[in-house]
Amino acid sequence: xxxxxxxxxxxxxxFACFVGRPNAGKSTLTNALVGQKIAITSSRPQTTRHAxxxxxxxxxxxxxxxxxxxxxRPRTLLGxxxxxxVRETWAEVDVVGFCVPANEKxxxxxxxxxxxxxxxxxxxxxxxxxxxxxVARPEQxxxxxxxxxxxxxxxxxxxxxxxxxxxxxxxxxxxxGLLPExxxxxxxxxxxxxxxxVLVAELVREAALEGVRDELPHSIxxxxxxxxxxxxxxxxxxxxxVERSSQKGIVIGRGGARLKQVGxxxxxxxxxxxxxxxxxxxxxxxxxxxQRDPKQLRKLGF
Numbered sequence: 001x002x003x004x005x006x007x008x009x010x011x012x013x014x015f016a017c018f019v020g021r022p023n024a025g026k027s028t029l030t031n032a033l034v035g036q037k038i039a040i041t042s043s044r045p046q047t048t049r050h051a052x053x054x055x056x057x058x059x060x061x062x063x064x065x066x067x068x069x070x071x072x073r074p075r076t077l078l079g080x081x082x083x084x085x086v087r088e089t090w091a092e093v094d095v096v097g098f099c100v101p102a103n104e105k106x107x108x109x110x111x112x113x114x115x116x117x118x119x120x121x122x123x124x125x126x127x128x129x130x131x132x133x134x135v136a137r138p139e140q141x142x143x144x145x146x147x148x149x150x151x152x153x154x155x156x157x158x159x160x161x162x163x164x165x166x167x168x169x170x171x172x173x174x175x176x177g178l179l180p181e182x183x184x185x186x187x188x189x190x191x192x193x194x195x196x197x198v199l200v201a202e203l204v205r206e207a208a209l210e211g212v213r214d215e216l217p218h219s220i221x222x223x224x225x226x227x228x229x230x231x232x233x234x235x236x237x238x239x240x241x242v243e244r245s246s247q248k249g250i251v252i253g254r255g256g257a258r259l260k261q262v263g264x265x266x267x268x269x270x271x272x273x274x275x276x277x278x279x280x281x282x283x284x285x286x287x288x289x290x291q292r293d294p295k296q297l298r299k300l301g302f
Contacts, residue, residue, distance in 0.1 A: 014179035020099035025131035032162035102136035125155035
């Protein structure tokens with residue numbers, strides 16, 4: 001019996017991405033496989049706006065997981081750009097994981113994505129991942145597996161739960177089996193190749209999304225303006241952008257209470273991610289209708 005050496009003979013490496021409609025559990029699954037939070041999660045649809053890369057290290061393989069935004073019917077220029085990002089990503093990876101939540105019936109959005117994936121299935125294996133089995137009854141999981149299997153001819157179909165860890169290791173094994181043999185792509189210990197400013201901005205946005213009204217999440221964007229490293233402290237200055245003055249009031253809250261809570265929650269997550277004490281300075285500004293303005297989208301990193 002031969003034991004694979006990292007990057008040596010028998011070692012597999014490559015890129016995999018999770019796709020699915022908004023809120024299908026893609027980011028939570030990415031974090032579970034990586035073993036640490038690198039993609040933000042929220043019950044709000046379209047939380048993910050960047051193709052965040054997470055790195056799974058194994059003795060026999062290295063999987064670079066690309067977590068993509070949810071594919072949806074776009075209503076803004078931002079929405080169109082996010083959809084383009086998803087299609088660009090799955091055209092370049094070695095294997096695609098199509099996520100469908102176990103607790104929701106297969107719908108029009110899932111069928112649309114399956115139709116798109118059929119176009120690439122001839123040269124890129126597609127694995128169907130039935131997510132969130134921890135919040136579904138056994139009969140729902142069985143029903144979802146049947147519905148999903150009828151969408152297209154998948155390389156594998158696997159039910160999982162990122163929350164409980166159910167079959168996450170099996171999913172990892174299945175993805176590895178579909179990767180080509182190749183060298184280690186990232187050094188041991190690297191969990192993502194995202195710039196720190198992007199990860200920090202995402203953690204601030206995640207905190208800002210909690211408890212806001214339904215119409216507000218899409219209007220929130222965050223930019224890190226400056227970071228200053230001191231001996232045992234990292235000072236971070238960030239701006240939360242919204243589209244209207246009424247939204248600014250919601251994010252700040254009565255007497256600044258909401259913004260203070262956002263800062264506390266985000267700082268805790270940033271310190272956990274970076275392993276250092278953080279001073280986080282947040283301000284809220286208005287960028288009118290930025291989701292529809294090409295110039296402002298560029299300024300905000302889209």
